[in-house]
Amino acid sequence: MITIDIRISDISHHYGENRVLSNVELTAKHGELVALLGPSGCGKTTLLRLVAGLMQVQEGTIFFGDKDVTHMDPRKRNAVMVFQSYALFPHLTVGENISYGLRVRGLSKNHRDERVKEILATVRLEDHEDRRISQLSGGQQQRVALARALVVNPDVLLFDEPLSNLDEKLRISMRQEIRRIQKEADITGIYVTHDQEEAMSIADRIAIMDSGIIQQVGSPREVYERPVNGFVAEFMGECNYIEYNGKTYMVRPDGLIPSIDGTYCGMVQWVEYLGSMTRISIEWKGKNLVMDVPSATLGETIPKTGNELRFEINMENAVAMKI
């Protein structure tokens, strides 16, 4: 089997005078799904379009395996892109939409039918082959879009915020579907999103980008628990900044632990019951801190606004930070 790593090396890009990507280095190993995460306008789509070949590379190189695709025609790259707008043909059936790419590639009808059936099973739409797109739910349409991308046996899968049109529940179930399908097909993928939770749930590794610069690449745990700078720390989740022995540390909300005989004492500002977790904001030394507490551990004694709350700080997971 040929292994296809995606290697993006020293890519910079300008729109006119406006530099939107700076010396981007990113590798996705064969079979890996790497999330490209960052705020709106940071350059995610631009990078993905360069990888797909939908735009000319100005500086740097892109390899798929040992194939230099930097200036290769997009049709020869064997990369497919899945968007948030599914770009399906509404007047065709599910089966026709999926087999379209195979027809363009000149496959015989028998081969096409066989492959469509196979891929419909993968995305769990076996019974929907003859339905029109307009008769499908948003989640089903997204599965068809995924099927249409997969049916041509791509080497590389590129996702640009594919779930942002779906409601939250569906997004959560679809992200696991996408991960399962990508793993089963053993295709290398890059998944663009601005949603940190989606990135953490779907990706093997996350690349966090700000203003066209990759800030950190690491496993979901690494970037959440060991952020290299304040941008990554804040983008990945709630942060508390605490001085300790003359240094500033970042502590996540679960690093503050209520305790009856705790060393520290703060004043409760507000309490949010969130089901399995309860989020408590306290004022301590003139600063607001946020703690996440498993609701089950609170029992009957849910803290109230204005009350004192004693707590401990778990410095084991604290990260020294320059602010």
Ligand SMILES: Nc1ncnc2c1ncn2[C@@H]1O[C@H](COP(=O)(O)OP(=O)(O)OP(=O)(O)O)[C@@H](O)[C@H]1O
């Ligand atoms: N065709 C274009 N011409 C000029 N500027 C562009 C063009 N496309 C994008 N830009 C600018 O380049 C920057 C990066 O855009 P890009 O679409 O890559 O961001 P993004 O990270 O995908 O954002 P979003 O999360 O909102 O989709 C933005 O400032 C944008 O305004």
Ligand SMILES: [Mg+2]
């Ligand atoms: Mg975008």
